[in-house]
Amino acid sequence: xxxxxxxxxxxxxxxxxxxxxxxxxxxxxxxxxxxxxxxxxxxxxxxxxxxxxxxxxxxxxxxxxxxxxxxxxxxxxxxxxxxxxxxxxxxxxxxxxxxxxxxxxxxxxxx
Amino acid sequence: xxxxxxxxxxxxxxxxxxxxxxxxxxxxxxxxxxxxxxxxxxxxxxxxxxxxxxxxxxxxxxxxxxxxxxxxxxxxxxxxxxxxxxxxxxxxxxxxxxxxxxxxxxxxxxx
Numbered sequence: 001x002x003x004x005x006x007x008x009x010x011x012x013x014x015x016x017x018x019x020x021x022x023x024x025x026x027x028x029x030x031x032x033x034x035x036x037x038x039x040x041x042x043x044x045x046x047x048x049x050x051x052x053x054x055x056x057x058x059x060x061x062x063x064x065x066x067x068x069x070x071x072x073x074x075x076x077x078x079x080x081x082x083x084x085x086x087x088x089x090x091x092x093x094x095x096x097x098x099x100x101x102x103x104x105x106x107x108x109x110x111x
Numbered sequence: 112x113x114x115x116x117x118x119x120x121x122x123x124x125x126x127x128x129x130x131x132x133x134x135x136x137x138x139x140x141x142x143x144x145x146x147x148x149x150x151x152x153x154x155x156x157x158x159x160x161x162x163x164x165x166x167x168x169x170x171x172x173x174x175x176x177x178x179x180x181x182x183x184x185x186x187x188x189x190x191x192x193x194x195x196x197x198x199x200x201x202x203x204x205x206x207x208x209x210x211x212x213x214x215x216x217x218x219x220x221x222x
Contacts, residue, residue, distance in 0.1 A: 004154075042212045043155075090154045099145070102154035 003027070004093050004103035012109045019078040021106050023091030031094040032074040034058075034066065036087040037105075043090065049074055081110045115199045120217040123193075129186040131216050133199030136180040142203040144175060146184045147212070148195040155198070155212070158184065189220045 007022035025032065033048040035058075045058030047066040055066050063085060067075040078085055091103040116134040123129040135144065145160040159166055159173045161182075166173045172185040186193055198215040 092154075099157055099160060100155075101157055102147075105152070105154040107152070 004091060004101050006091055006103040006106050008106050009104060010107050012111065013081045014111050015082060017081050019081050019108065021076040021089055023074045023103055025072055025093040027093065028071065029093040029095060032068065033092040033094070034074065034076045035090045035092065037090055038087050046076065083110050086110045115201055115213055117199055117214065117216045119214060120219070122219050122221055123189045125191060125220055125222050126188055129189040129193065129218055129220070131184040131197050131218065132181065134181045135201045138179050138201050139203065142201050144173065144182050145200040145202065146171070146173065147198045147200065149198070150195040191220050191222065194218060194220045
């Protein structure tokens with residue numbers, strides 16, 4: 001079974017803090033994704049990566065950056081957290097057959 | 112991606128089969144039908160996907176009509192743990208990296 005793990009299930013941070021969200025997958029997939037999910041807005045793509053050290057902006061990259069130093073690990077960074085970044089953050093990994101597998105999510109609250 | 116239409120909610124008795132319909136009348140020939148579910152406060156979970164033949168795995172069966180304009184996800188013996196929002200998604204291989212979730216069907220399995 002594909003396993004996608006995220007570093008935290010729940011996180012509370014203050015405005016202006018730097019926040020790191022980590023995602024690790026154990027299936028050697030090239031493609032990894034970061035989404036945020038908000039009520040009424042569905043899933044929105046923040047960034048994705050198709051190889052080590054490669055990254056592409058999704059639909060809402062502003063305020064975020066990512067890092068992919070190793071194939072199995074994809075990190076999402078909030079350089080200076082703001083209250084409008086309070087959300088559920090989901091990491092996903094994709095097989096060559098386009099099936100996306102999601103991690104359990106990190107619910108981030110920015111005060 | 113083709114648009115999908117699902118009923119907003121359904122109830123099912125525990126132990127009975129849950130049949131979740133999805134309409135995708137604008138599906139094109141190279142687009143697959145995917146089903147995911149999301150249990151409250153968790154990340155989306157892949158269930159099954161298919162192109163035109165019926166598919167079955169350890170979680171569910173997928174029945175796609177001959178004209179491919181609709182499909183049904185079948186959970187053969189629903190348990191309380193199957194209570195979740197079920198999403199039907201249609202996408203092709205060239206759909207890019209976005210995975211767009213619509214409203215889905217909220218399935219309530221009742222004892």
